Amino acid sequence: MDIEVFCGLVAMAIVVVVTSGFFVVKQQTCAVIERLGKFHRIAEPGLSWRIPGIDSIASRLSFRIHQLSVEVETKTQDNVFVTVAVAVQYRVLKEKVFQAYYTLQDHQSQIKSFVFDLVRAQVPLLILDDVFSKKDDIANAIKSNLKETMENFGYEIVEALITDINPDANVKSAMNEINTAQRLRLAAAERAESEKIIRVKQAEAEAESNILHGRGIAGQRAAIIEGLGHSVEEFVKQIPDAQSSTVMEMVMLIQYIDTLKEIGSKSKSNVVFVPHSPGNLADIGAQIRETLFSEAFICKK
Numbered sequence: 171m172d173i174e175v176f177c178g179l180v181a182m183a184i185v186v187v188v189t190s191g192f193f194v195v196k197q198q199t200c201a202v203i204e205r206l207g208k209f210h211r212i213a214e215p216g217l218s219w220r221i222p223g224i225d226s227i228a229s230r231l232s233f234r235i236h237q238l239s240v241e242v243e244t245k246t247q248d249n250v251f252v253t254v255a256v257a258v259q260y261r262v263l264k265e266k267v268f269q270a271y272y273t274l275q276d277h278q279s280q281i282k283s284f285v286f287d288l289v290r291a292q293v294p295l296l297i298l299d300d301v302f303s304k305k306d307d308i309a310n311a312i313k314s315n316l317k318e319t320m321e322n323f324g325y326e327i328v329e330a331l332i333t334d335i336n337p338d339a340n341v342k343s344a345m346n347e348i349n350t351a352q353r354l355r356l357a358a359a360e361r362a363e364s365e366k367i368i369r370v371k372q373a374e375a376e377a378e379s380n381i382l383h384g385r386g387i388a389g390q391r392a393a394i395i396e397g398l399g400h401s402v403e404e405f406v407k408q409i410p411d412a413q414s415s416t417v418m419e420m421v422m423l424i425q426y427i428d429t430l431k432e433i434g435s436k437s438k439s440n441v442v443f444v445p446h447s448p449g450n451l452a453d454i455g456a457q458i459r460e461t462l463f464s465e466a467f468i469c470k471k
Contacts, residue, residue: 191222195230200264202228202271212267229271235261235328240282242289248297250341255334256285256312260325270324277325284319285330288312298337305332 194217195201201213205225213220213227220227240256258281262270274280292308293301301308313330320327337345 191219191225193218193220193227198233199230200233200267201230202267204228209268209272231262231267231271233262233264235259238278238281239333240285242286244290244293246293246296246298246301250298251338252293252298252301253334253336254289254293254301254308254332255336256289256309257329257331257333258285258312258316259328259330260320261328263321263324263326266321266324268324269322273323277323280323281316281320281325284316285312288315298341301335305335308332 193201193213195213195215197215199215201218203210203213203218203220203225205221209228210225236259238258238260240258242254242256243251244254245251260281270277288311289308292311296304309330309332313327316330317327
């Protein structure tokens, strides 16, 4: 074989080997390079080179934020079983890539184990109502404890969130019934209070109406008394020998006859005078006079 051909083949082989050693690392990632099975270096984003056959890419790690969802079933202080859904957001620390890759065999399983332990340590200390109202405190406790632990393994815990608290179906139904009963009780109390206000206002209005009605009747009777007085005085002036009592009986007789005419003009009238005879007019007149005089005395006061 010609020496020049041999040299060309060797040069081509060298080019192929050298070219095959180049590789690209994407943004927000890194590559763990091992040389003969031992950690060698961390390849940064961009174009990198390794010795083919000697160096190898053991793994590529991303610096982006990852999310791991964990569901933990546990029991509260008041013996209610709940399922707590926890979302853990984490990422690899750039300065601790070695620990992140070589320390943990399965980092997600490790994080889940820590979350299970922390949730089952926090929730049993609280009653069910406090689990809902203090979920942020539980999340902060998970984040604080998990962050301190996972930093030693090369991972940063960005956030821990309680995304759902799901009690047993029977417990949820009972809670809804309690809430419904409380709201119905409040509604009944408000309705009773409004009815009370309406009745009080109606009673006040009725009392005011009765007062005004009574004043009107008193004024009407006072006017009647005054008119009858003038009529009697005029009659006595015209007939000096006539007595006031005789005149009043005559006026009442006229009123009695007019009343009967009024009653007779209505087909559905159910008014009855007892006793019903003109002879009893004197007794009726005595009663009316007594009543009128009493009311006149009261009106003058």
